[in-house]
Amino acid sequence: MIVSVSDAQKRAGESFPIALEESRAPETYAGKTLTFAAPVSVSGTFSFDGKSFHVTAQAKASYEAVCARCNKPFVETLTFPIDEHFVRDVVWEADSDVYPYTHEQLDLWQAFSDNLFLHLPLVSVCRPDCKGLCPICGADRNETPCACQNEIGSGAFGALQQLLNENKEV
Numbered sequence: 678m679i680v681s682v683s684d685a686q687k688r689a690g691e692s693f694p695i696a697l698e699e700s701r702a703p704e705t706y707a708g709k710t711l712t713f714a715a716p717v718s719v720s721g722t723f724s725f726d727g728k729s730f731h732v733t734a735q736a737k738a739s740y741e742a743v744c745a746r747c748n749k750p751f752v753e754t755l756t757f758p759i760d761e762h763f764v765r766d767v768v769w770e771a772d773s774d775v776y777p778y779t780h781e782q783l784d785l786w787q788a789f790s791d792n793l794f795l796h797l798p799l800v801s802v803c804r805p806d807c808k809g810l811c812p813i814c815g816a817d818r819n820e821t822p823c824a825c826q827n828e829i830g831s832g833a834f835g836a837l838q839q840l841l842n843e844n845k846e847v
């Protein structure tokens with residue numbers, strides 16, 4: 678994910694476009710591995726202020742996920758911002774707020790990956806209205822309407838009715 682900056686380095690203050698698309702191998706971060714289902718992309722701009730390069734871009738990644746409600750694998754697509762500074766030959770540390778670059782090239786991958794994992798949703802859901810699995814019979818409620826729902830309803834109502842009756846008796 679390389680951006681050539683040899684021109685921009687000589688023209689401080691000017692804004693240059695970024696439009697990258699790249700197929701990537703699976704990426705692991707803090708024990709979680711993402712397998713990309715499509716090329717990742719970055720589009721935005723970068724500029725040089727005389728000391729560092731500033732990159733502001735929108736990034737997009739599609740990766741394999743499993744729905745937390747219905748357990749089905751699906752492809753989740755996430756868009757997220759990248760707003761980072763790159764400084765030449767600086768030593769990179771994990772908690773640093775700038776990224777290093779060498780020669781006349783910015784490698785955006787570390788910044789892409791850091792921001793991607795920062796924006797990952799805690800739970801993935803295949804679609805907002807996924808009905809999930811029935812907790813009683815395990816049927817996928819998106820595909821098979823099961824009878825359990827009514828039983829839960831009457832069960833809960835029955836328990837409430839019983840509670841009311843008990844209270845009456847007291």
Ligand SMILES: [Zn+2]
Pocket residue numbers: 744745746747748749802803804807808809
């Ligand atoms: Zn689902």
Ligand SMILES: [Zn+2]
Pocket residue numbers: 811812813814815816823824825826
């Ligand atoms: Zn059921």
